[in-house]
Amino acid sequence: MTTLAVKNLFHDKVRLSVTLTGIIFALVLIAVQFGLFLGFLETSANIVTRSGVDLWVTAPGLPHVNGGSAQPERRRYKILAVPGVAKAEPYLLSFANWKLPSGAKESVQVVGYDLESGLGGPDALIAGSADGLRGDDTVIIDEHYREKLGVTALGQAAEINGVRARVEGYTQGMLSFTTAPYVFTSFKHAQKYMNLPRTQTIFIVVRLARGADAQTVKRLIAAALPDCQVFTNAEMAWKTQSYWVFSTGAGITTLMGAVLGLLVGMVVVAQTIYAATVDHLREFGTLKAMGAANRYIYRVIVEQAVLSASMGYVVAIVVALLVVHAARGGDAPILLPAPVAAGLFGLAALMCVAASVISIRKATEIDPAMVFRV
Amino acid sequence: MDTVIQIRDVVKHYGNGASQVRALQGVDLDVRAGEVLALMGPSGSGKTTLLSIMGCILRATAGSVKIAGREMVGLPESELPRVRLQHFGFIFQGFNLFPALTARENVEIALDLKRLPRRQARGRAEELLAGVGLAEKAASHPADLSGGEKQRVAIARALAGDPPMILADEPTAALDSASGKTVMTILASLAHQRARALVIVTHDPRVLGYADRVVRMADGRMLAEAEQIAELVH
Numbered sequence: 001m002t003t004l005a006v007k008n009l010f011h012d013k014v015r016l017s018v019t020l021t022g023i024i025f026a027l028v029l030i031a032v033q034f035g036l037f038l039g040f041l042e043t044s045a046n047i048v049t050r051s052g053v054d055l056w057v058t059a060p061g062l063p064h065v066n067g068g069s070a071q072p073e074r075r076r077y078k079i080l081a082v083p084g085v086a087k088a089e090p091y092l093l094s095f096a097n098w099k100l101p102s103g104a105k106e107s108v109q110v111v112g113y114d115l116e117s118g119l120g121g122p123d124a125l126i127a128g129s130a131d132g133l134r135g136d137d138t139v140i141i142d143e144h145y146r147e148k149l150g151v152t153a154l155g156q157a158a159e160i161n162g163v164r165a166r167v168e169g170y171t172q173g174m175l176s177f178t179t180a181p182y183v184f185t186s187f188k189h190a191q192k193y194m195n196l197p198r199t200q201t202i203f204i205v206v207r208l209a210r211g212a213d214a215q216t217v218k219r220l221i222a223a224a225l226p227d228c229q230v231f232t233n234a235e236m237a238w239k240t241q242s243y244w245v246f247s248t249g250a251g252i253t254t255l256m257g258a259v260l261g262l263l264v265g266m267v268v269v270a271q272t273i274y275a276a277t278v279d280h281l282r283e284f285g286t287l288k289a290m291g292a293a294n295r296y297i298y299r300v301i302v303e304q305a306v307l308s309a310s311m312g313y314v315v316a317i318v319v320a321l322l323v324v325h326a327a328r329g330g331d332a333p334i335l336l337p338a339p340v341a342a343g344l345f346g347l348a349a350l351m352c353v354a355a356s357v358i359s360i361r362k363a364t365e366i367d368p369a370m371v372f373r374v
Numbered sequence: 375m376d377t378v379i380q381i382r383d384v385v386k387h388y389g390n391g392a393s394q395v396r397a398l399q400g401v402d403l404d405v406r407a408g409e410v411l412a413l414m415g416p417s418g419s420g421k422t423t424l425l426s427i428m429g430c431i432l433r434a435t436a437g438s439v440k441i442a443g444r445e446m447v448g449l450p451e452s453e454l455p456r457v458r459l460q461h462f463g464f465i466f467q468g469f470n471l472f473p474a475l476t477a478r479e480n481v482e483i484a485l486d487l488k489r490l491p492r493r494q495a496r497g498r499a500e501e502l503l504a505g506v507g508l509a510e511k512a513a514s515h516p517a518d519l520s521g522g523e524k525q526r527v528a529i530a531r532a533l534a535g536d537p538p539m540i541l542a543d544e545p546t547a548a549l550d551s552a553s554g555k556t557v558m559t560i561l562a563s564l565a566h567q568r569a570r571a572l573v574i575v576t577h578d579p580r581v582l583g584y585a586d587r588v589v590r591m592a593d594g595r596m597l598a599e600a601e602q603i604a605e606l607v608h
Contacts, residue, residue, distance in 0.1 A: 371431075
């Protein structure tokens with residue numbers, strides 16, 4: 001039976017090429033669109049997911065991590081009194097203007113964190129050091145945005161909201177979902193750049209004591225500070241992701257692209273498998289006349305579909321990995337983690353088997369008496 | 375000789391109402407093991423319909439069809455493939471070989487249906503091809519075979535499951551006289567030497583010389599002996 005499935009598949013090479021092209025096109029489209037979606041999820045909340053923070057305490061009405069409003073910094077002393085809290089530090093994240101050497105302005109997001117605890121600080125420095133932020137007016141930017149921010153070398157000066165800044169180091173892979181790159185600095189410098197009173201902060205970020213339960217501590221802080229909102233790191237990440245990725249429509253668009261890829265793939269594969277089945281109806285009729293049960297014929301068709309899916313998948317995954325590699329230097333990363341790449345094979349097989357259902361019905365309905373017609 | 379197929383008062387209608395076609399109108403026929411039976415008659419006489427009913431490919435509208443003593447009328451549809459697999463080998467006018475498969479694989483597929491292990495199936499397929507004089511063509515595809523060779527592959531395939539009954543629809547129609555003679559010699563010796571029932575639907579008068587019995591049909595009925603003589607005269 002395997003012989004018949006394989007040989008029928010390779011017998012008409014033109015049709016096989018069309019089938020494989022359809023599968024490859026669909027799978028690459030799905031991989032790229034879904035990879036973009038994962039990239040959006042990653043970049044929209046990387047400032048949260050890579051912060052090392054356990055709990056975020058904010059003023060009420062926070063739409064996402066990039067939209068916080070000021071609150072008194074002294075609240076952190078109340079938080080420190082809550083059992084299970086190891087550290088509570090001020091943290092600032094706010095949009096600002098970066099003045100390029102040319103005089104033009106670029107929007108950036110200033111990230112001010114406590115240098116002693118390092119909570120919310122950069123995690124992937126490739127030049128300079130976090131200690132360098134102890135110097136006057138020092139900042140760290142991501143190497144990806146050097147050109148955008150007009151930075152040609154470490155030590156170069158710039159202005160943030162009219163206040164002097166000096167680039168002390170570079171991070172890597174700290175991409176921003178918005179067009180405004182992250183600029184890390186000390187909390188005190190950030191207050192100065194944002195003209196925020198010394199008694200104010202945007203967030204108070206919490207590191208839990210070893211073994212403390214995040215949800216329990218969250219409830220205790222919320223009880224101690226009823227006019228604040230408290231989020232676990234995962235909740236803050238999801239709140240931010242759902243805002244940027246879903247509310248703005250960017251994520252839905254990419255997901256729709258992936259679904260479209262799936263539909264296009266199914267239609268192309270269904271058409272070619274159906275055409276192949278119609279071409280082989282007489283053979284299926286002969287099999288039935290010879291005594292083959294319907295399930296024997298289903299298996300031939302499904303084997304062909306799974307074989308097509310397997311071959312298409314191998315090529316598609318190579319193409320998708322090339323696209324992922326090519327997108328690495330761009331503003332919109334495409335992520336294709338191993339579980340997604342593996343899951344794509346399941347999807348390919350499912351797509352091809354689903355596409356063969358109509359063909360299976362057609363083959364089932366064959367009247368074996370057709371074999372006596374010339 | 376044992377009766378392997380017993381047909382009694384079989385009726386077959388296609389369609390309903392005014393457009394109904396009465397393909398068979400009360401046919402009685404016995405087929406015995408080891409005999410070559412030729413079914414002859416003009417187009418539309420019901421030969422192929424009768425062959426299909428004998429082979430459990432079509433269901434009779436009324437009447438009784440017994441295969442190896444077992445009544446087929448009323449048997450569930452899902453049982454029929456097993457009956458075909460167990461009792462029949464089919465040979466078709468258009469050969470109906472699988473073009474993507476070699477001659478050997480075409481024979482092997484019938485053994486695969488019988489769930490014979492692959493290695494055994496391969497050996498048996500080679501034996502069967504050798505038996506019809508095609509040992510050297512085992513690796514050839516149907517497109518590379520002549521009409522006579524294709525039909526011999528089809529015969530080897532029909533014999534693959536070692537069925538007691540072979541049903542052949544116009545097996546010589548697409549063949550030249552030499553190939554037709556070869557095919558008929560193989561089929562007739564198969565019936566006589568290995569006690570298989572062979573039913574051949576044919577228009578080909580060359581087949582008559584190999585038949586033990588000829589049954590003539592017209593308008594869905596079997597002709598009586600006197601009518602057969604009259605038809606032969608005309």
